[in-house]
Amino acid sequence: MLLAMVPAAVPVHARQLGAAPASQSSPSSRQASNPTNEKLAQLDQRVTGAQSSADNAWMLVSAALVLMMTGPGLALFYGGLVRRKNTLAIMMQSFMLMAVITIMWALVGYSLCFGGNGPVIGGFEHAFLRGVGAEPNADYAGTIPQMTFMVYQLMFAIITPALITGATAERMKFSGTVVFMILWFLVVYAPLAHCAH
Numbered sequence: 001m002l003l004a005m006v007p008a009a010v011p012v013h014a015r016q017l018g019a020a021p022a023s024q025s026s027p028s029s030r031q032a033s034n035p036t037n038e039k040l041a042q043l044d045q046r047v048t049g050a051q052s053s054a055d056n057a058w059m060l061v062s063a064a065l066v067l068m069m070t071g072p073g074l075a076l077f078y079g080g081l082v083r084r085k086n087t088l089a090i091m092m093q094s095f096m097l098m099a100v101i102t103i104m105w106a107l108v109g110y111s112l113c114f115g116g117n118g119p120v121i122g123g124f125e126h127a128f129l130r131g132v133g134a135e136p137n138a139d140y141a142g143t144i145p146q147m148t149f150m151v152y153q154l155m156f157a158i159i160t161p162a163l164i165t166g167a168t169a170e171r172m173k174f175s176g177t178v179v180f181m182i183l184w185f186l187v188v189y190a191p192l193a194h195c196a197h
Contacts, residue, residue: 052136055143059152066155070098070162082169093165093177100178101158104185109157110150112186113193114140122194140197157193161185 075094079087101109108127116123126132129150137146161181168177 052143055141056145056148059141059144059148063148063152063155066152066159067098070094070155070159074159074162074166078166078169081166086170089174090165090169093174094162096174096178097162097165097181098158100182101161101185102154104182105150105154105157109185109190110153112190113153113157114150114197116194118194120195121191153193157185157189160189 071094075091078094079091082090106129108124110129110132111124111126112122114122115126132146132150134145134147136142136144137149140146141149161184164181164184165177168180172180
């Protein structure tokens with residue numbers, strides 16, 4: 001029974017190799033190779049699609065992990081470092097910065113960091129996330145949608161000023177911290193992120 005299964009397991013292409021020299025020049029072999037080439041092209045597209053899906057999934061998981069470092073991570077860490085009366089205030093600063101920086105990022109931040117060709121800061125072609133969608137941007141990440149790249153970079157734009165709140169804990173009012181972080185994001189973070197790429 002095992003010997004009967006072996007010929008069935010040998011690929012059809014391998015069985016045709018023995019008869020290849022006689023039939024290579026015939027038109028029927030050229031027609032047979034066209035479906036094979038089409039199948040290989042389809043397989044290549046599926047492999048590329050699977051790679052893009054895996055890259056996209058990994059980038060989204062990574063973005064979620066960085067967001068968790070900011071939300072519960074930094075909020076609880078800094079909340080444990082300050083006096084009891086300031087615990088809620090420092091925790092709320094982390095969560096408030098998540099909201100403020102996300103809005104700033106969507107309005108102009110992504111465009112200032114990753115748009116334009118200026119030597120110091122980007123342009124406004126992606127302001128309000130104009131042109132940011134499912135198509136990949138070959139300049140930054142050719143296998144994931146530009147929206148995924150934008151979200152991934154947003155997480156680092158969020159955590160960076162949130163880390164600074166540890167230095168201002170119990171030293172600045174809440175409103176002063178928010179204004180300072182907005183200015184710091186526009187004047188320091190955006191130019192540095194633009195120059196880094």
